[in-house]
Each structure stands twice: as structure tokens, then as C-alpha cells.
Amino acid sequence: MSCFVVSCGGFCIHRRNQVFLEKNKICRNKQGRRVDLSRNLLVAVLPKTPTPQKDPVQEKETKKDKETPVQEDSFFSLVLSRVVDTIDDAIVHFNRSFFPPKIEPDARKPVLAVLGTGWAAHSLIKVIDTVRYDVKVISPRNYFLFTPMLPSTAVGTVEFRSIVETFRTANPFVDYLEAFCVDVDFEKQMAICECNIPGEKRRFQVYYDYLVVAVGAATNTFGTPGVQEHCYFLKEISDARGLRRAIVERFELASFPDISQEEKYRLLTFVVVGGGPTGCEFAAELHDFLVQDLKKYYPKLFGDVQVLLLQSGDSILTQFDRTLQDKALENFRQSNIQVITKARVTEVTSTHIRLKDGTEIPYGLAVWAAGNGTQPLTKLMLSKIPEQKEARGRLLVDKWLRVKGVSNVFAMGDCAAMEPVPLPATAQVAGQQGAYLARLFNRDYCLSCPVPESEGNSVAPLARWRPGGSPEIAKPFQFLSLGILAYIGRERAMAQIETGVEKIKMAGVLTYLLWQSVYITKQVSFRNRVLVLFDWFKTRVFGRDMSQF
Ligand SMILES: Cc1cc2nc3c(=O)[nH]c(=O)nc-3n(C[C@H](O)[C@H](O)[C@H](O)COP(=O)(O)OP(=O)(O)OC[C@H]3O[C@@H](n4cnc5c(N)ncnc54)[C@H](O)[C@@H]3O)c2cc1C
Numbered sequence: 001m002s003c004f005v006v007s008c009g010g011f012c013i014h015r016r017n018q019v020f021l022e023k024n025k026i027c028r029n030k031q032g033r034r035v036d037l038s039r040n041l042l043v044a045v046l047p048k049t050p051t052p053q054k055d056p057v058q059e060k061e062t063k064k065d066k067e068t069p070v071q072e073d074s075f076f077s078l079v080l081s082r083v084v085d086t087i088d089d090a091i092v093h094f095n096r097s098f099f100p101p102k103i104e105p106d107a108r109k110p111v112l113a114v115l116g117t118g119w120a121a122h123s124l125i126k127v128i129d130t131v132r133y134d135v136k137v138i139s140p141r142n143y144f145l146f147t148p149m150l151p152s153t154a155v156g157t158v159e160f161r162s163i164v165e166t167f168r169t170a171n172p173f174v175d176y177l178e179a180f181c182v183d184v185d186f187e188k189q190m191a192i193c194e195c196n197i198p199g200e201k202r203r204f205q206v207y208y209d210y211l212v213v214a215v216g217a218a219t220n221t222f223g224t225p226g227v228q229e230h231c232y233f234l235k236e237i238s239d240a241r242g243l244r245r246a247i248v249e250r251f252e253l254a255s256f257p258d259i260s261q262e263e264k265y266r267l268l269t270f271v272v273v274g275g276g277p278t279g280c281e282f283a284a285e286l287h288d289f290l291v292q293d294l295k296k297y298y299p300k301l302f303g304d305v306q307v308l309l310l311q312s313g314d315s316i317l318t319q320f321d322r323t324l325q326d327k328a329l330e331n332f333r334q335s336n337i338q339v340i341t342k343a344r345v346t347e348v349t350s351t352h353i354r355l356k357d358g359t360e361i362p363y364g365l366a367v368w369a370a371g372n373g374t375q376p377l378t379k380l381m382l383s384k385i386p387e388q389k390e391a392r393g394r395l396l397v398d399k400w401l402r403v404k405g406v407s408n409v410f411a412m413g414d415c416a417a418m419e420p421v422p423l424p425a426t427a428q429v430a431g432q433q434g435a436y437l438a439r440l441f442n443r444d445y446c447l448s449c450p451v452p453e454s455e456g457n458s459v460a461p462l463a464r465w466r467p468g469g470s471p472e473i474a475k476p477f478q479f480l481s482l483g484i485l486a487y488i489g490r491e492r493a494m495a496q497i498e499t500g501v502e503k504i505k506m507a508g509v510l511t512y513l514l515w516q517s518v519y520i521t522k523q524v525s526f527r528n529r530v531l532v533l534f535d536w537f538k539t540r541v542f543g544r545d546m547s548q549f
Contacts, residue, residue: 073475073478074500075480075498075499075500075501076500078478078480079480079500081475082480085435085439088439088442089126089127089435089438089439092127092128092129092442093126095131096130096171096173100173101130101131101173108134109132109133109134110132110133110134110209110210111133111134111136111206111207111208111209111210112128112133112134112135112136112208112209112210112212112441113136113137113138113191113206113208113210113211113212114135114136114137114138114174114212114214115138115139115181115191115211115212115213115214115215115377116137116139116213116214116215116216116413117137117139117141117142117143117144117167118144118145118147118214118215118216118413118414118430119144119147119413119427119430119431119434120214120216120412120413120414120430120431120433120434121137121139121212121214121413121434122144122165122167122170122431122434122524123430123431123432123433123434123435123438124212124214124412124434124435124437124438125137125167125170125171125174125434125438126170126171126434126435126438126524127434127435127438127439127442128171128174128438128441128442129438129441129442130171130173130174132441132442133210133441134175135171135173135174135175136174136175136176136177136206136208137167137174137175137176137177138177138179138180138181138191138193138206139167139176139177139178139179140178140179140180140196141178141196141236142166142167142168142176142178143164143165143166143167144164144165144167144170144524145163145164145236145237146163146164146522146523146524146528147235147427148281148427148519148522149163149519149532150163150234150235150237150239150240150278151234151240151278151281151282151284151285151487152285153237153240153241153244154234154239154240154243154244154247154282154285154286155243155244155247155285155286155288155289155544156244156289156539156544156545156546157285157288157289157535157536157539157544158532158535158536158539159531159535160237160240160241161531162528162531162532162534162535163523163528163532164237165524165525165527165528169525170524177193177206178195178196178197179193179194179195179196179202179204180193180194180196180377181193181215181377182194182376182377182380183377183380184211184377184380184381184384184409185205186384186385186406186409188207189207189208189209189211189408190205190206190207190208191205191206191208191211192204192205193205193206208408209408210408210409210410210441210447211408211409211410212409212410212411212412212437213377213378213381213395213403213409213410213411213412213415213416214411214412214413214415214430214434215375215377215378215415216375216413216414216415216430217372217373217374217375217394217414217415217425218235218372218373218374218375218376219233219235219368219369219370219371219372219373220370220371220372220373221368221370221373222370222371224345224346224347224348225346225347225348226347226348226349226350227345227348227368229348229350230348230349230350230366231273231348231366231367231368232246232365232366232367232368233367233368233369234278234282234367234369243365243367245548246365247270247286247289247365248546248548249548250267250268250270250364250365251268251294251297251298251301252548253267254267254268254298254301254304254364255298255301261304264301264304265304265362266351266362266363266364267364268301268304268305268306268364269305269306269308269361269362269363269364269365270286270305270306270307270308270363270364270365270366270367271307271308271309271310271353271361271363271365271366271367272286272307272308272309272310272366272367272369273310273345273353273366273367273368273369273370274310274311274368274369274370274371275309275310275311275312275313275315275316275317275318275339275341276316276317276318276319276369276370276371277317277319277484277486278369279309279311279316279367279369279370280309280316280317280328280332280486280488281486281487281488282367282369283307283309283332283337283489284332284335284337284487284488284489284490285487285489286307287307287335287336287337287489287490288489288490288491289544290302290305290307291335292543292544293543293544293546294546296543297546306336306338307335307336307337307338308337308338308340308361308363309332309337309338309339309340310340310343310345310353310355311339311340311341311342311343312342312343312344312345312370313341313342314341314342315329315341316328316329316332316339316341317486317494319424319484319496320484320486320494320496320505321496321503321505323505324494324496324505324507327488327494327507328486328488328494328507331488331489331490331492331507332488332489334490335489335490337489343355343356343359344356345370348366351363353366372414372425373393374393374394374415375415378393378394378395378415379393381395381403382395385403385404385405385406386405387404387405388403388404388405391417392417394414394415394416394417394422395411395415395416395417396416396417396419397410397411397412397416397417397418397419398418398419398476399418399419399476399477400440400447400474400476400477401416401418401433401436401437401477402447403416404419408447410437410447412430412433412434412437413425413429413430413433413434414430416433418477423479428479428481428482429479432477432479432480433477436477440474443474445474481498482497482498483495483496483497483498483503483504484496485511485514485515485518486515487512487515488507491509491512492507492508492509492511492512493507493508493511493512493514493515494506494507494511495507495511495514495515516536519532520532520533
């Protein structure tokens with residue numbers, strides 16, 4: 001049986017399985033657990049150990065859920081509702097900026113712990129109302145990273161600091177802890193963390209009323225021997241920084257007089273493993289760097305340079321329509337990027353890449369961009385929740401982003417898979433999910449219990465419940481796909497834009513201008529926009545900076 005608690009002002013009353021709570025007071029539920037609420041906030045608390053009895057409300061809902069599928073909005077009504085949501089978010093921003101909340105050290109608000117500072121967490125933090133929640137962000141990095149431009153920073157087209165925003169700028173009213181969450185005690189509602197400041201070996205626990213898991217994905221090596229030791233990844237700023245250094249280093253090394261021709265050829269062979277957007281965009285950026293800058297500064301070596309792109313499938317950029325995939329292949333051919341399809345890497349040594357068919361490719365630098373794997377924390381959580389047995393490396397969540405099998409825990413972005421059909425692991429999805437979840441919190445929706453039985457209004461398990469009023473069902477998360485873009489080199493890009501009616505496909509130089517304007521618009525702050533524009537201008541006029549330090 002479930003027990004839920006409602007903040008309505010006055011005093012605490014137990015009614016059947018309900019507890020009504022006074023504004024800002026701390027109450028205990030039937031199990032004796034402390035339940036703290038802020039004003040006008042409805043929070044429902046499920047018993048930690050569900051009783052074996054069947055809950056008639058839940059049972060009825062499950063039946064109805066099956067009978068009445070939740071209606072999805074059309075493309076245009078979805079766009080409209082996003083516009084309305086954005087205005088709502090802007091009001092929260094405005095209030096935060098011009099009427100900053102008073103800091104009251106003793107005020108007890110529900111603690112919302114957020115794991116991560118990536119796309120999903122960043123958009124949640126921007127929108128969340130810190131007047132209602134005590135938000136604690138736990139992440140090993142204190143900044144948001146605009147990942148789509150990471151390949152540009154790895155070759156110096158754009159500087160590292162231009163695509164990051166410190167987390168405290170996004171919302172100064174959240175508490176930030178520079179740490180990894182290493183475990184979660186779902187019973188005690190505690191996130192167990194380890195400090196990520198070098199030399200500091202602190203381990204501590206953070207209590208949460210609600211936990212939002214947004215730890216993203218790890219790079220998937222598919223257990224291929226040698227990948228971890230010898231390949232570069234492209235996930236974090238530190239990876240891009242390492243790559244930028246290593247590329248120029250290969251040229252410096254190949255310039256030594258005692259290097260044989262064969263060794264020179266090996267050192268200047270750049271291999272990218274993975275024909276998805278990350279691999280292709282990096283290969284494209286690398287090509288530009290080689291042709292526009294390195295060719296000028298290392299004219300004697302340039303004849304020995306080659307770029308290979310290995311893809312295990314039979315095409316690249318498979319998210320795009322076939323005609324666009326062919327255009328990308330043709331553009332790579334013209335750029336002298338050798339695309340080798342059906343190439344499955346079985347081993348990487350310090351000097352060679354071995355393929356399944358026995359081919360050995362000597363290489364100087366290899367970048368591994370072959371797909372997403374599971375973060376250690378996600379793996380641990382999956383192993384602790386029996387209801388997640390069917391999960392395939394991502395936490396299964398319902399349409400309201402609640403993690404299956406545990407109460408008060410939500411997951412979004414790359415670490416979550418929405419049932420029944422998982423959404424793609426992209427920044428677009430993660431960003432929309434973060435803002436959506438923040439709105440659920442801001443708009444008083446009950447987030448931890450089934451809808452109270454009333455007027456047949458129980459198709460979904462979330463409701464905004466106001467005393468005397470009828471529950472209002474929260475809309476489930478719906479992804480608004482605006483299309484996909486990819487840079488393919490030589491100042492050309494591809495776009496597949498969704499309009500709700502048809503897909504618009506385009507590729508070429510004009511699409512590159514579209515790509516640039518979208519990436520500028522999508523930057524998370526005005527500062528980032530200015531910096532990226534300035535970097536593009538600098539690169540065009542002076543070339544990329546190749547100094548090593
Ligand atoms: C090079 C590159 C290019 C891309 N280009 C595009 C693109 O053009 N378009 C697109 O839509 N998508 C793109 N993506 C994919 C996109 O970046 C991801 O889908 C998106 O970042 C997912 O967001 P997220 O919030 O789930 O995870 P992330 O953004 O990866 O954030 C995860 C956060 O969790 C933190 N974290 C990790 N472990 C822990 C822990 N144990 N405890 C606490 N915090 C932890 C990390 O430090 C990080 O802050 C690209 C990805 C890469 C790598």
C-alpha cells in the first residue's frame with residue numbers, strides 16, 4: 001500500500017493512507033520516516049518495502065494504462081507546448097536573476113541530488129526552481145561541456161574554454177560537490193561519493209529526497225585488447241587536449257633525422273575507429289587541420305600523411321538517409337580520407353591495428369569512437385535493482401523518467417532508456433529530458449506515488465494534486481526531434497531536418513553555414529557564442545595554433 005503526503009498548510013493529518021502536511025513543517029509518515037516539504041509542494045512517499053498486498057488503485061491504473069494509451073502530441077502542438085514551456089522557464093530565470101532567493105540556512109527543503117553536469121543535468125539545473133528545492137549537484141567536473149564541438153577543439157579550430165560553462169554560472173543557487181558518486185543506498189536515500197580533487201581522499205554521503213541520475217555513458221571498447229592502453233578517446237576536454245598535443249607530436253617526431261621512411265609513414269598514419277557522427281566529424285576536422293595548417297608548416301612530410309576511417313558496418317553516418325551517407329562518402333573520398341567499411345578491429349598494439357580478416361594496419365595515432373558503453377555507477381545500480389534485470393546497460397525509466405524498481409530516483413540522458421522504445425543517446429534528447437524533469441518538479445507534480453483514485457482520471461501515475469481539486473495528469477516526456485547535422489570537412493556539412501510533415505535533406509557549403517548558425521545558437525551562454533565566433537574568425541585569419549605546452 002502506498003502512503004502519500006500533501007502540503008496544504010495547517011497541520012499533519014493521517015487520512016486512510018494519506019498524510020497532509022503543514023507548510024514547511026517536518027512530518028513523519030506511517031513508517032516513521034521523516035518527510036520534509038516546502039510550501040505548496042506535494043510529495044508522495046511510497047513505503048520503502050512494498051507490502052505484498054495488491055493496491056487496488058495501482059491495479060486499476062495498470063489495467064487502464066493498458067486500455068488507454070497515453071496520447072502523443074503532434075509535431076506542431078509539441079512545438080507550441082515547448083514555446084509555452086520556454087516562457088515558463090524564462091520566468092523562473094527572471095525571478096532568480098532579479099529577485100534572488102534569500103539564503104535561509106535553517107530552512108528545510110526537499111533535497112534534490114543531481115549526479116552529473118552534462119547535457120541533461122545542465123538543462124535541469126537551468127530550469128529548476130531553487131526556492132522550492134535544495135539542489136545538490138555531484139559531478140567530477142565543475143563545468144558543462146558542449147560535446148558537439150569537441151572534435152573542433154581537438155584540432156584547435158575552437159579553443160577548449162570557448163565550449164565550456166562553469167556550473168555555478170548556470171545556477172548560482174545550487175550546491176556543487178566536485179566528486180564521483182560511487183554508490184547509492186536506495187534504502188537510506190544516500191548517495192555515496194568520493195572527492196575528485198587531486199590529493200584529497202574524502203568519502204562522504206549525501207542524503208536525498210529525490211535523486212536524478214544523469215551520469216552519461218562511457219566509451220565502449222567492446223573489450224577489444226589494447227584499446228584502453230593505446231587509443232585516444234573523444235569524450236571529455238582532457239581527451240581533446242591530449243589529442244591536440246599528440247597530433248602535432250607525431251609531426252615533430254617524424255621530423256627527426258634518424259626516423260626511417262617506413263617509420264615516418266607509420267607515424268603519419270592517423271586512424272579513426274567508428275563511422276558514427278563523432279568519428280566522422282573528428283576525421284573531417286583532422287583533414288582540415290592537415291590541409292589548411294600542417295601542410296604549410298611540414299611540407300616535406302605531407303606526402304606521407306594518410307587518414308583512415310574504419311567502420312564495422314557497411315556505411316557511415318547511418319543516422320542519416322542513404323543519399324546523405326553517400327554524399328559523406330564522396331566528400332571523404334575527395335578529401336583523401338580512406339573509409340574502410342566492414343572493418344572490425346580485434347586488437348590494438350602500440351604500433352598496429354589488427355582487423356578480423358587478419359589485416360594489420362601500422363598507425364601513429366588512433367582515435368576510438370566506436371560507441372557508447374555503461375558508466376561504472378550505472379552498472380552498479382543496475383545490479384542492485386532486480387526490476388532492471390532486462391536493462392541493457394542503461395537504466396530503464398518510465399515515460400516520466402522514473403527509474404523502474406526504486407522510488408524517488410530518476411534517470412535521463414545517455415544513462416537512461418525510456419520504455420518501451422529507448423530514445424537515441426544524443427544531446428538533444430538529454431537536454432529536453434533535463435528541462436522536462438525540472439518542470440515536473442517546479443509544477444508541483446506528485447513524483448513518487450500513483451495517482452490518487454478519483455473521477456476515472458488515473459491513466460498515468462503522476463498528478464498535480466491540490467486539496468479540493470482534481471488531479472491533473474502530467475504529460476509524459478515526448479521527444480521533439482528537430483533533425484540532425486554533421487560536419488563532413490572541406491567546409492561542408494549535412495542536415496536532415498524534421499518539419500513534422502517531411503524530412504528536408506541537404507548537404508554542401510550552404511549547409512555548413514546552417515551548421516555554424518545552429519551551433520552558435522545552441523551555445524549555452526552569450527559568452528560562449530562570442531568566444532566560438534571569435535575562434536572561428538581567428539582560425540580563418542591566422543590558422544590554428546600548434547604550440548605545445
Ligand atoms: C565528441 C562528441 C560529439 C557529439 N556530438 C553530438 C551532436 O552533434 N549532437 C548530439 O545530439 N549529440 C552529440 N553527442 C552526444 C551527446 O554529447 C550525449 O548524448 C550527451 O552528452 C548526453 O548527455 P548526458 O547528460 O546524458 O551525459 P554527459 O553529457 O556525458 O554528462 C555526464 C555527466 O556525468 C558526470 N559523471 C560521470 N560519472 C559520474 C559519477 N559517477 N558521479 C557523478 N557524475 C558523474 C560527467 O562528469 C558528466 O558531467 C556527442 C558526443 C560526443 C562525445
